[in-house]
Amino acid sequence: MHPLALILAAALLAPLHAAHAFDLQGHRGARGLAPENTLAGFARAMAIGVDTLETDIAISRDGVLLIAHDAALNPDITRGPDGQWLASRGPLIFLTPWAELQRYDIGRIKPGTRYASQFPDQQPADGARLPQLAELFALVKQAGTPQLRLSLETKISPLAPGNTAAPEPFARALIAAVRDAGLASRTTIQSFDWRTLQVVQREAPEIPTVYLTARQIWLDNVGRGPATPWTAGHALQDHGSVPKMVRAAGGAVWSSYFGDLDAAQVKEAQALGLQVLAWTVNEPAQIDAMLALGVDGIISDRPDRVREAMARRGLPLPVPLKTGP
Numbered sequence: 001m002h003p004l005a006l007i008l009a010a011a012l013l014a015p016l017h018a019a020h021a022f023d024l025q026g027h028r029g030a031r032g033l034a035p036e037n038t039l040a041g042f043a044r045a046m047a048i049g050v051d052t053l054e055t056d057i058a059i060s061r062d063g064v065l066l067i068a069h070d071a072a073l074n075p076d077i078t079r080g081p082d083g084q085w086l087a088s089r090g091p092l093i094f095l096t097p098w099a100e101l102q103r104y105d106i107g108r109i110k111p112g113t114r115y116a117s118q119f120p121d122q123q124p125a126d127g128a129r130l131p132q133l134a135e136l137f138a139l140v141k142q143a144g145t146p147q148l149r150l151s152l153e154t155k156i157s158p159l160a161p162g163n164t165a166a167p168e169p170f171a172r173a174l175i176a177a178v179r180d181a182g183l184a185s186r187t188t189i190q191s192f193d194w195r196t197l198q199v200v201q202r203e204a205p206e207i208p209t210v211y212l213t214a215r216q217i218w219l220d221n222v223g224r225g226p227a228t229p230w231t232a233g234h235a236l237q238d239h240g241s242v243p244k245m246v247r248a249a250g251g252a253v254w255s256s257y258f259g260d261l262d263a264a265q266v267k268e269a270q271a272l273g274l275q276v277l278a279w280t281v282n283e284p285a286q287i288d289a290m291l292a293l294g295v296d297g298i299i300s301d302r303p304d305r306v307r308e309a310m311a312r313r314g315l316p317l318p319v320p321l322k323t324g325p
Contacts, residue, residue, distance in 0.1 A: 022298075023051045023277065024052070025051065025053070025300070026050040029055065030304075033123065033302070036069065036106075037068060038106060040107075042055075045303055046322075046323055047322065048304050048307065049319055051297075052188075060094070061094060061096055067133060071164060072091060074090070075087065075088055075090065075110070077109055078105070094163060104130070108122075136150070137181040150187045152178070153191055158193055167195040171200055175189075184204070185206070188209065189210070190209070190255060191212055197232070198249070211255065222242055225237045243269035257278075263293055279299035280299055283305075
């Protein structure tokens with residue numbers, strides 16, 4: 001039998017315990033249903049009902065913390081001041097003032113692109129601009145419930161140091177913003193670049209960190225032997241497994257690409273005291289497989305589908321939240 005079929009069979013035979021504390025995270029808001037990393041997308045995720053809004057943080061040339069996944073404006077989701085789609089990659093956010101960035105519309109995916117084919121159910125929100133992190137903070141506070149949480153990713157790469165702020169100033173700016181908003185108890189900071197997480201753990205121990213990993217051709221921040229530029233000096237060969245690496249780095253939460261996970265790793269991580277999150281899990285079979293592994297949370301572009309799977313297993317569901325008047 002195919003391994004996925006075995007996992008799904010196990011899920012049917014041994015449903016998860018209803019009291020299991022599970023973290024449903026809306027990836028970039030709810031990217032499968034609304035434009036990514038927009039206020040409309042976050043509002044959609046809240047209306048569906050999630051525990052956590054997951055998103056990406058960048059810094060403009062004039063020091064504004066904003067929400068964006070890519071270091072430069074993505075032509076697949078960006079129209080210029082003239083209303084036309086960008087023909088190629090746009091300006092680097094880190095080298096562009098905030099006011100200039102506000103001239104670009106990120107309210108829909110460019111038709112005919114591979115990106116568009118991945119998210120056929122996404123509804124546009126024309127006129128959407130890159131939000132400031134402060135706007136997301138305001139949206140979360142407006143919801144009026146302390147149960148809603150944030151997971152903020154420092155978008156930084158050691159392979160392209162000139163594209164973003166350096167690890168320490170980046171982490172410190174984000175720490176200051178979270179503290180100033182009074183949301184430290186409801187926020188985690190995550191990253192593939194573990195250098196930023198080390199800064200958070202040292203300087204803001206009240207803000208939990210989340211260690212992101214992928215071991216794929218398109219991204220491998222862990223490696224197979226010596227330390228990679230991503231892992232703040234921690235090497236797989238010194239610890240023998242990724243969960244042990246995360247634990248040695250001081251982490252309490254490990255967020256792995258779902259395709260890298262198996263039952264043995266999840267069991268090992270949880271035995272070490274780690275919580276295990278799986279990203280980005282969108283298809284029903286994938287969702288069922290991750291739930292069967294017993295992960296502690298799922299990050300998804302389709303939180304509606306995750307809720308359906310949770311409901312079938314009797315898991316408590318996050319309360320949908322209304323935004324606006």
